[in-house]
Structures are given as structure tokens and as C-alpha cells.
Amino acid sequence: MPFDLVLRNGRVIDPSQGIDRVVDVGFADGKVAAVADRLDSAGATVRDVTGRIVTPGLIDLHTHVYWGGTSLGIDAEMFARKSAVTTCVDTGSAGPGNFAGFRKHVIEPSAVRILPYLHVSFAGIYGFSSKIMVGEGHDIRLLAARDCLEVVEANRDLIVGIKVRLGRTASGTAGIVPLDVAEQVADQTGLPLMVHIDEPPPSYEAVVARLRPGDVLTHCFRPFPNSPVDGRGKVRLALIEARKRGVLFDIGHGMGSFSWVTARAMMDQGFPPDTISSDVHALCLEGPAHDLVTTLSKFLALGMPLADIIAAATVTAAQALRRPDLGTFKPGSAGDASILSLENGAFPLEDVRGEIVTSPQRLSARGVVIGGRWWHPQ
Structure with missing residues (x-):
């Protein structure tokens, strides 16, 4: 299957399918096309997301x-x-x-x-x-x-x-x-x-x-x-x-x-x-x-x-x-993905009353795929 975009070597977390492992995600015609250990990327735009988290x-x-x-x-x-x-x-x-x-x-x-x-x-x-x-x-x-x-x-x-x-x-x-x-x-x-x-x-x-x-x-x-x-x-x-x-x-x-x-x-x-x-x-x-x-x-x-x-x-x-086409990497679903990093350190996080909790980890945004295309250029 030819792909338009392949996200390569990211840690894919897709709770809808119980996936949490390093795999490729392929997109074609604006939809999720495949999730597999190694996808044939011939002719596709490839984004190496090694070390990143990839979610629906x-x-x-x-x-x-x-x-x-x-x-x-x-x-x-x-x-x-x-x-x-x-x-x-x-x-x-x-x-x-x-x-x-x-x-x-x-x-x-x-x-x-x-x-x-x-x-x-x-x-x-x-x-x-x-x-x-x-x-x-x-x-x-x-x-x-x-x-x-x-x-x-x-x-x-x-x-x-x-x-x-x-x-x-x-x-x-x-x-x-x-x-x-x-x-x-x-x-x-x-x-x-x-x-x-x-x-x-x-x-x-x-x-x-x-x-x-x-x-x-x-x-x-x-x-x-x-x-x-x-x-x-x-x-x-x-x-x-x-x-x-x-x-x-x-x-x-x-x-x-x-x-x-x-x-x-x-x-x-x-x-x-x-x-x-x-x-x-x-x-x-x-x-x-x-x-x-x-x-x-x-x-x-x-x-x-x-x-x-x-x-x-x-x-x-x-x-x-009531949108089963969203929030999943099942083939045929909306071709959207979020690329995140899980950072270690000391991160102050404030609530609405001013209490600050220092967290040893936090998530940060690293990229966005919308409609099967890389949209956010980071």
C-alpha cells in the first residue's frame, strides 16, 4: 500500500487498540492506513519521531x-x-x-x-x-x-x-x-x-x-x-x-x-x-x-x-x-496524530488556588498531523 506520510519509530500509544510500543504509523488519502513494526515508505514523506510519543x-x-x-x-x-x-x-x-x-x-x-x-x-x-x-x-x-x-x-x-x-x-x-x-x-x-x-x-x-x-x-x-x-x-x-x-x-x-x-x-x-x-x-x-x-x-x-x-x-x-472515527489509529479513522515528548526534570504546575506541585515529568507538544499531512512544522 502506498502511503502519503509515515511516522517512523515513535512510541505509539493508542489506548483504543491497547498499543504501547515502538511502531510506524502510515497515512493515505487523509486517513490512518496502517500501524506496523516497519512500513514500506517508498514514495512517502517520512518523519523520524524516534524518542517521541505518537498518539491519535x-x-x-x-x-x-x-x-x-x-x-x-x-x-x-x-x-x-x-x-x-x-x-x-x-x-x-x-x-x-x-x-x-x-x-x-x-x-x-x-x-x-x-x-x-x-x-x-x-x-x-x-x-x-x-x-x-x-x-x-x-x-x-x-x-x-x-x-x-x-x-x-x-x-x-x-x-x-x-x-x-x-x-x-x-x-x-x-x-x-x-x-x-x-x-x-x-x-x-x-x-x-x-x-x-x-x-x-x-x-x-x-x-x-x-x-x-x-x-x-x-x-x-x-x-x-x-x-x-x-x-x-x-x-x-x-x-x-x-x-x-x-x-x-x-x-x-x-x-x-x-x-x-x-x-x-x-x-x-x-x-x-x-x-x-x-x-x-x-x-x-x-x-x-x-x-x-x-x-x-x-x-x-x-x-x-x-x-x-x-x-x-x-x-x-x-x-x-459519539465520533468513533476520532481518537484512534484503527485503519480508516481520521488521519490525525499528536507527537509529544515526555520530559524528566522538575516542573512547577499550579492549580486555580495557587498551590504549586512540582512534577518530575511533563508532556510537551512536538508535532501535529491533520488529515494525513504533517501540519505543525516542529
Whole structure:
């Protein structure tokens, strides 16, 4: 089989197939074509990635990349180069009132795949900056079930779910009411929910109790208040019950949603996240989240096995998106790959409360393959 590109001699970690060994990965016609000990590279572009880790294209399940359309949006291609991400999942930056602009001006021109959750609020996340913080869920007049349904039906090729934000900052005195509307939209469209939770009200338990199999609770390792652990440091029963029925728990680090105290308690009690995402946006790009590889590196410091960390940003994230063509090197899947280095040293990693943990290892981005072509030139 002739290949367009061969990644040679890298340590391939593909949790979807249980692969963790040095092999070649070949791409043809924009797809993964083969994984084998030694591929015939005649006529192909060959990249020697000896000493690097090669994974299926990393999926960041929580980003904000409506650059220029919202104050919190960042440039997806810039972020992808920095973090070796091939799929940015935008989580509700746009609502039905401004989705058309997001699609035309950002998603369609992007070399990086952008898959959006549609916000149940008409204008999406419209008041989020360093100077103004207006929770879009405060005003129930903006909850736009009918408009959401129309936009989803017109954009089934892109939209992966419905986003709603709850908490004192996001929904204020409206409390859990935005979830009532978001659930109806999700039910009508057959799409999963992603639910943001910040400080109470509503409580962590009240939100988790409402979620269905396949729904995603993001910001799952929040600090107090509305932490997933109680005052005795125990994982709340509502989370354990939710995981049993198929609710997915996502990190969504951001500027306020990852605590070392919470993370240690959760990991020590056998409750790792299902997916690890950065929640990168304009206010956390320079810290404490930075990017996906930095967020992933925090789980190295917590003792999570490397293969499980990679799974949380590849195959498990793809399952949350209902996209079996992503997050894997199975032949015929999307021709995306992330090239990483695993560095040894002393790396200070900060949480949202200012606690710094020094990790002996961290992951760094070294290259990106998108659509079977070497895209990032490092």
C-alpha cells in the first residue's frame, strides 16, 4: 500500500487498540492506513519521531475558540500548535443567535477540527472578560429552546451536544432552571448535554442527580465550594451513583476548576476523570490552565498511568462525542496524530488556588498531523 506520510519509530500509544510500543504509523488519502513494526515508505514523506510519543490526534473536550466573536475566544490554530491538539471541542461559546457566524468565520476556515456544543442561551457566553462577568443563564428570557432546535437540525454535521452553565456566577438567581430547558433540547435532538457547574446554588449533588447516561459534567475536580468531595474528604455518593449510570466526568481546568486538594482526594479514592480537558480561554491561556498538555501533565504528578491519561484525551473523548472515527489509529479513522515528548526534570504546575506541585515529568507538544499531512512544522 502506498502511503502519503509515515511516522517512523515513535512510541505509539493508542489506548483504543491497547498499543504501547515502538511502531510506524502510515497515512493515505487523509486517513490512518496502517500501524506496523516497519512500513514500506517508498514514495512517502517520512518523519523520524524516534524518542517521541505518537498518539491519535488529541481531543480537547472543553475549549473556547470563537475568536473575535466572543471575548473569551482564542485562536484554535495557535492553540493546536501549542498543545498538539487536532480537535478543539468548543463548549457553548456560541448560542443559536450567533452560531452562523461561528460556523462561517471560524469553524469552516480552520485547519484544526472544531466541534461545537451549542449553548442553550440565545447569545452563548457573551459577557465573559476580565472587566465584565455576566452569567448568560441569569436571564431566563435568553433560554432559547426553539431556536436551539432549529440550529441543531440545520447543523447536524457539526454540533455534538447542548451546553448549559449553572451556578452562582453562570445562572445566578435562575439556579437550576436553565438545566430544565437544556434537558428538553437535548431530549428533542437526541444529543448529550455538557453541564458546567460553578459555586452554589445549585449544589453539585442536585446537578449530577439530573444527568443522563452520556451526559458530561465538566469542572468535575472543582475546589470548595461545590467540590465533589465533602468536608471529610470523601467522594460524594451522588457522583458514584452517576458514574454507575453512565454520566461522564470531565476536568475542564480553566481559571477556576482544578484543585490539587480535590484531585488528590478523588484519585486516592479511585475516582479518576473520564476525560481531561483544558477549558482554555482568553483568561487562562497564560495560566493556570495554559493548554491541554500542561493539564494532562498534572495527572502524571497525580500518579495516573500515561496510557490512561492519553485515553482521556483520545478514545474516551471520542466516545463522549459519539465520533468513533476520532481518537484512534484503527485503519480508516481520521488521519490525525499528536507527537509529544515526555520530559524528566522538575516542573512547577499550579492549580486555580495557587498551590504549586512540582512534577518530575511533563508532556510537551512536538508535532501535529491533520488529515494525513504533517501540519505543525516542529
